[in-house]
Amino acid sequence: MDRVIKQPLEALKEYFGFDGFLDAQEEVVGKILTGKDGLVVMPTGGGKSLCYQLPALCLRGVTLVVSPLIALMKDQVDALVAKGIPATMINSTLSLSEQRERISRMRAGDYKLVYVAPERFKAESFVRALEDVDVALFAVDEAHCLSQWGHDFRPDYMRLGKALERVGRPQCVALTATATPVVREDILKVLDLRDPFEVVSGFARPNLSLMITAVSKHDQKYKRIREVVKRWKTGIVYCATRKRVDEVSEMLHDWGVSCIAYHGGMSDDMREKTQNVFINKEADVAVATNAFGMGIDRSDVRFVIHFEVPGSVEAYYQEAGRAGRDGEAAYCELLFNYADTRTQEFFIEGVNPSYATICGVYQYLLNQADSDFEVHQTMEQIKDGADVKNGMAVGSALVALIRHGLIERFDVAGSRVKGTRLLKPDVLTSRIGIDREALEEKERRDSSKLGAMVELCYARMCRQQWIMEYFGEADAAACGSCDVCRSKFGDDASEGSDAQVLVLRKALSGVARMSRKVRGKWEGRFGRGRIVQMLVGSKSQEVKKNQLDTLSTYGILKSEGTAYLNELFHAMHDAGLIYTQKGEYPLVSLTPRGESVMLGKANCTLVWPNANKEESATTADEGVELSEVGFDPELFERLKQLRFDIAKAENVPAYAVFPNKTLEYFTRLRPKSIEAGRQIRGVGEAKADRYLAQFLAVIKTYG
Structure with missing residues (x-):
């Protein structure tokens, strides 16, 4: 008996009213109809649900869909029933008699799609009842919940591998919007998929403008929220804690904005009612913790703001991806203050x-x-x-x-x-x-994910490009619409000449020589200053004591000089090629991307330092860190006062003139000319033309 009873394009038109597929949908549906297990990674808004809903209508039997949230199930089932598709759900909101009645109807073939909560598989009676059901397809939605290395691990998902065996090992497809290569490998292993196909469609969301704005105070955050809401109207503000959700939502109410507040401390009924208010467009803005949004299907979300830094790149990109699901332009802004990482820690x-x-x-x-x-x-x-x-x-x-x-x-x-x-x-x-080691490994990975999120915030390469490479998508193109791409700093980035690339690869080799690789991950042993000393062939006691003069990379960049290499290391850090461990000892190591560039397996764009070493941005003696160059707190305060006056006159945040770090460079290095000032990190051409002369004047008069 043929298991395919309807052609996909026919079902697509009949039930969904579409004449064609979105990107990657046709490939996924076609592969599922061949009967093979599979793993599908498709970005939020890419039409992931259709990839299992459509095959369910084309196959003989019922499709079981494992879904983690009751509200998400209800939304999907309601939408399917409205289209005339026989669908239902089984979860903890139903009585035992209701569950039995729906299982009985499943056996009778009354449903094509049945959404099931993962905790149902704890019940032996439920699993036993499914043994008599003709299951054509077992679809695991939000499959990243399977992996303890994923950003939303749920222990109930771990039973699904055994559940598959109990119901006769039907065809299984796992779907998620965000999964690194490690998480994808975990999903395949836990479900034990048989000779699976893998479709990883482009993670890029070209309609999203990804902005990361450095802020130092909460009033700056509220000012940005007010500006964004005024311009974009409808959206979501994500906060890290329930307390912050209440504070921000009260502020929005005071401004006259129609909004809802949503967090995990509310009852199930209240959360569902609140969520429906937003989905039904009875409120313009949702202020919520990350408990809000999985499966939220409101197409006109024009902005997403993160009040604090999220705990991982996966969480950030999934939440940002809830904007612009209709394909129209949308705005995403993360209000970054490093102090907020303490909450995530x-x-x-x-x-x-x-x-x-x-x-x-x-x-x-x-x-x-x-x-x-x-x-x-x-x-x-x-x-x-x-x-x-x-x-x-x-x-x-x-x-x-x-x-x-x-x-x-x-x-x-x-x-x-x-x-x-x-x-x-x-x-x-x-x-x-x-398992004690497993506990420690998970904690290490979670900390590493937060570290990657912080790296993204500090990086000076295209936000989309950085994220694409994080998810394993090589050679991604720059988006042209993020804050880095729009800035002059970003516009100056290039792949560099052959000579520059050779210097870059030698510098990365030096980092590798002074690091160690543990379980496939680079770990630093020395700071930037010591690595630079080794590369220029320093004869200092510290170099000799650590036997750095015996390394094959010792002195290979002597001709470039310390000043140039210090700036090159800043550029490598901003481009995501090296990682600096936070803390008392800022040890430097390679990132996976840096290793690929070092080995010549990948190219990268870099804001190359000025090769003019006479008046470079870092004029310290050989191998000395910038922090060791004299700092005058009085000059620093004068420069801050000038910045305050300019910012007040132009009605912009102080950091929009120059960030504190740039003022510190001015204080320590005291550039005497416009050209010298341009070499300092954080001074692009636009800011140099607009502000630099005033700051040089203060430095000059200070003496």
Whole structure:
């Protein structure tokens, strides 16, 4: 019997009213109809849902769709039913009798698509019932939730591999909007896909203007929000915490903007009602935590603002991608202040409890359990009793213990407190069997993701291009519409001459020689100043003591000089070729992109330093860091006052004139001419023509 009962173009026209496919959709649908398992990575707004909905209408049998959010399921099912497509959903909002009735109708072939929450697969009765259903296709939506290295890992997704086996191992396709190569590999492994096809369509969203704006104070953030809302009207403001959501939404209300506030602390009913207000266009702006937006289908979102830096590039790009789903121009702005990373670090600590924390929580539960092996205490009580500093870490520790079958959580009759039941009370804390190395590795990866997000904020290469390469898309073109592409600093970037590229590759080789590669990742051992000393052949005691004069790269860039190389290292950092570890010891290492350029496997655009070494931006002695050049706080304050006066007169933020770092360079290096001032980082041609002479005058009169 032929499993394909309808041709895709016929179904596309009949049910969706489209005469043709969007980019990559036709390829994906065609591959699914061949019967092969597959992995599909398609950007937000690229029509990912159609890739499994259309085959469901073309195949004999039912398509199961695993979806992580109840609101997302409801929206999709409502939209399908409105088109005359037999679809339904099964999740925790239904009674047992309703679930049984829908499963019975699945067996009878009444539905073509059934959306299922991943936690349903915990129930043995549900999995057993599915064994009698003719499942044509098993579609896993938001598949990045499968990977603990993904940005939204959900333990319930880990059961899907076994569930596939239980229902007869039907054809399976996994779909997601954001997945790095590592996450894609994890998805294939967890689902054990058979000889799968992989379609990774272009991540680029050419209709989005990606802007990252450096801000130092909250009033600057509110000013930018007001300007963006006034110009773009409809959009989303993402905040890191519930408290911030309330503050920003109240501010918008005070401005007369119709908006909603949405966060995970609201009840399920309230979240659904609030979300529907925005989807139905009864409010112009949504102020929300990252709990909002997965599957939000409002096409006229014209802007997305991030009030704080997100925890990963994946999260940032998925959230930014909720703007401009209609293909029209949209604006995305991240209001970046490095201090905001502390919030994300707190979250990382909270979702990655240490082995000691998990053991401490488990031991406390053992000590407090009653004769029924139950503990009736709030999370706060467990936190205090187990002496855990980060309250989030308690919840994460409990999840880890649940996942390992040591405890379960249950509702306590007549109380709002959830109880905790010990399932294996004879298991000692020393024998809980949790993989300590895996915990540490996940924490390291989450920290690395935050580090990559910060790198993107500081990078001076095209935002889209940087993101494309992060997701493994080589040789991506510059977008032309982000803040870097629009700035003169970005316009000056080029691939450079053969001679410049040779110098660049030698410099990267020097970084590699003074780093080490651990489990495929470069780790730095020295700072920039020491690496530059080695490259120019310095005979300093520090170079000799560390035996850097024995390296094959010692002195290979002596002809370039220290000043040029210091600027080249700044440019390499801005282009994402090297990474500088934050902290007391800023160690420098290669990025994957830097390694590719070093080996000649990839090209890159760079803002090349001026080769004129007589009056370069860095005039310190050989190998000396800029921080070691004299700093005069009084001159710095005079320059800040001048900047304030100019900014006030032009009604722009102070950083729009020159950022603090550029003022620090002015203070330390004291350029005497326009040409010397142009060499300082942060001074492009436009700013040099407009402001530089005034700052040089202050430096000159100061003496």
